[in-house]
Amino acid sequence: MTMPLLTIEHLTMRFGGLVAVNDLSFDVHRGEITALIGPNGAGKTTVFNCITGFYKPTEGRLSLKHPDNQTYLLERLPDHHINWKAKVARTFQNIRLFQGMTVLENLLVAQHNPLMLASGYSILGLLGSKSYARSEKAALDKAVGWLERINLIERADDPAGDLPYGDQRRLEIARAMCTDPVLLCLDEPAAGLNPRESLELNALLTSIRADGQTSLLLIEHDMSVVMAISDHVVVLDYGVKISDGAPEEVRNDPRVIAAYLGVDDDEVAAVEAEVGL
Amino acid sequence: MKQATHSPSSDAFNLVQALKDAGFAGMVTFGLCVPIVAFRAEQDMANKLVLQQRWWMALVITGLVIVSRLLFSLHQHSRRNDHAHQKSAAFAGILEQIKPFLAPLGFGFITIYPLVMLAMHGPGGSIKWIDNFGIQILIYVMLGWGLNIVVGLAGLLDLGYVAFYAVGAYSYALIATKVIPETFPFLGVWAFWICLPISGLLAALWGILLGFPVLRLRGDYLAIVTLAFGEIIRLVLINWVDFSNGYAGLSSIPRPSFFGIPFNASDTGFAAVFNLEFSPIYRTIFLYYVILVLSLMTAYVTLKLRRLPVGRAWEALREDEIACRSLGINTTITKLTAFAIGAMFGGFAGCFFAARQGFISPESFVFHESAQILAIVVLGGMGSLFGVVVASIALVGGIEILRELDFLKEVFGPTFDPSQYRMLVFGVAMVLMMLWKPRGLISTRDPSMIYKERKAISGSMVQEGHG
Incomplete structure (x- = not known):
């Protein structure tokens, strides 16, 4: 296990009565590609907006540790310092070029x-x-x-x-x-790409990882991308983390399968018992 | 009709239809003209209302409408034709060829303009041409270029730009008439040159003061607050009589000197020193060159800044503010610098304006001025320096030209004053612009940095900014 680059602890984001992210904790490790996945409306983009300073989290701590051991608390930085000082860059779900x-x-x-x-x-x-x-x-x-x-x-x-x-x-x-980011956050980079472009994207992302300067955190729905390139997958559902681990572990996690596919009526009780609801 | 548009070359001009359209437009116009134009109630010497009939005028207007409608049909027809497309392409080709010569030619012309006018009209007659046309247009070119930084580059809609013009003018007027005579009277002849930078800096300061409250506002809301800011400055100038002398304004503002040599009839005046016969024209020509240099400085700084990170950040801010924040650009500072630098050039222009007029009052800084400067920027094409020049000549020069059209009096009678119709012409020009060139005269954007090949960027790609 490498050193954590970004440590998210007890992140909660409420919009009025709506709890978009609830008590979320996970680590992004240095030199890895971490994927944040989950069904629509799970709160993935909200997590991104908290990390990159577009939202101020209601609760929680986001600490980013640079290779020179300088630590930045992202929730306390003004938004333009998150890129300039803490070196966190992002892209957007709907492309925002000039x-x-x-x-x-x-x-x-x-x-x-x-x-x-x-x-x-x-x-x-x-x-x-x-x-x-x-x-x-x-x-x-x-x-x-x-x-x-x-x-x-x-x-x-x-x-x-x-x-x-x-x-x-x-x-x-x-x-x-x-x-020159240490952490690059990509919000659905493969959305709208054809299979060939998607492969090119995978190559680009793995080459950025290979450069060793930048770790990646990505939100993605395209499982072929997630499973092919990510080292670590975090699954969100309704603002709560339901699974966290290597891609193979997450793929076989019954909670993840239940969140994505749902379960048959007669299996509900069994699955609920298994996941501890 | 539908088929005709599919095969443009076989589309013959339908004269009957065009005449029908024109006749209909003429009928409608005549119908409207009967109550509005043809009858007019006027007071005679005994203060009695007399009904005047002006059928000839109604007929002239109807005729104009019929001819315009015919021309419009003809224009639409030629637009559908391939032939016309080729012609316009050829025209564009010619334009492309003369483009490199346009800037030096134009620059040469504005440099020798006052001398040409002097040679053509003599010292007495040329004042009007240098002052009303040359200086007046250049003031608006400079104001347009200043506002262009805020509106055209940074995409922040500012409807109160005249406030900074007023700050510059009053700074000069107050310092030159009150502060300098009381503290450093020997600096009197240098007043303009000392106050010019001070006026710019004070205006920039007010730009930042305006910038702070409006940082969080966008679009319409920003426009309304800046509009209100312009009004506040004007109302303060009207009501704070002790400070600004209210409606009466400030008079006998010192005129600029030729770097210490005043333009007067005395033995140490400009004419005496240079062995010339005294004439007010020398000051006018000098003022022309002062505002020319000030405008060119504005253009130079704008062009330089566009190629610097701050200029690129302004344009990026206009394109997408959220993306700017994600790239670590401090949008607060970026907006404030745009406001401050735009306001600074407004302040310089205001200082010059006060020195040229010798008298200023709040009447000179009404909302109409802001609207006119904004119209120049929008008409010229947002962000384009050359467009602002063309728009200033068209709007300011065009309105001045209206005063000169004396021959119209022979058509419409001696009481006809063409300059009364300037707002009407202004409005029609704006409507036509929005129809044909909605992105302004120069609607392409010039990239700030080139890798291999300079390609103009179509205006449809460029965002207008959301405030």
Whole structure:
């Protein structure tokens, strides 16, 4: 077992009377791909929004431990610090690219904070300093590197909104990776992809894991993706964790099967007894 | 009809139908004109109401409508035709060819414009052309470019931009008439040059003050609060009489000097120093070049900032604020810098305005000004600097031109004043724009960074921002 990168303890999120996530605890381990799965409305995206600062959790603690042992309590950070200081990046279920900006510009916006420092909060940049020009070149090289990696270099100067759906998904992942995250949260990255694109996505995600800098947490409905690439699966249902473990364990867990498929009427009592309801 | 649209080349122009449409439009117009135009009750010398009949005017308007309707039919017909498409493609090709020469030519023209006018109309006659057209248009170009940062780049709809214009103007007026004479009288001739940066900074400060309460607002709500902010500044200026002298305004504001040499008839004045005959035209020409330099500075800073991270963050904010937050961009700071920098250029323009007029009152800073500046930005195409110039020339210059159309008096009689119809023309122009060019004159976006090839981005792709 590797070191936990992100430890979620007793996370609860209530919206008025609705309890979207209830007393959820799990770990995301360094260098692994962790999948968060569950039926529709189970609270997966709410967990993501808590981790990435879009929601402030009602209760609970989200502690992120960097390789240099610096610890960040995500629930206490202002939202832009979660990416900039704690190095947690995310993508969205409905793709959120800057559609009217070019593919290249999308990746440069992602490097906003380091470039802002390099441009002396725009003052050095306005004066045309050499050091800013160097940083800008470095940012451009990094963006080009990612575009080559996701096979979009030919379309660098096209508006992001013009790309086909699958390319937009990959570009969004590349944009998140341009912020040098230690944890990348992917909200349904395979949604709407055809089987070939889905395989390409698997290859991209495993190559990011192989780089060793970034651990991944993903929400996914496509079980072929989840079972093929994830090291660790957490199953949510109605905001409660019902299973947590390696993919094979989770696949055979009767609670998970019951949550996904339901059970026959005459088996309800038996399953309930088994899962302890 | 349906078949005709499927095979455009075989679509013959249906003259009978077009005439029928035009005749119908004419009938409707004439029907409307009978009560509105043809009869007019006017007071005579004895204060009695006299019914005047103006059938000729009703007939002229009806005729205009019939001709316009015919032209419209013809236009729609040609749009359906392949031939017309080729023609417009050829036109676009020509436009593409002359494009590289457009900027230097335009720049050369605006640089020598006052001298050309001076040569054409002499020192007396050219003041009108340099001041009313040149300076007036350039002030609006600068205001448009300033507001363009807030509305066009950052996508924050600001209906109260005139407030910063007012802050700049009053900063200069108050400091130059009250503070400097009492504290450093010897700085009097330099007042404009000292106050210019101060006005900009004060306006930027007010931009940040406005920015804070509206950070959480979007779209319509943002627009309403900024509108209210513009009104608040104006009402404070009206009612705080001790501070701003209320409705009466501030007068005898010092005029700018030629870097320390005043433009007056004295022995140390500009004309005497340069061995010229005294004439007010020198100051006007100088003011023209001052506002030209100020505008070009605005454009330069905007173009530079667009290529810096802060400019890219503004545009990203316009495209998708939530994605910006997920990438660690501090949206609060980003919005505030957009407000502050936009307001700063408004402040510079206000300072210049006060120095040019020599008198300011709250009347100069009404909502109509905000609306006009916003119209220039929207008409020009959000985010486009060149579009703002074209829109300023069309809106500001066009309205000034209306005053010059004296020949219309011979058509409509001596009491006809074309400039009274400026709001009507303004409105019609806006409606036509929204029909034909809903994204503004220049509707493409220029990328801020190129990998291999510069490709303009279609306006339909670019978001307008949600505030």
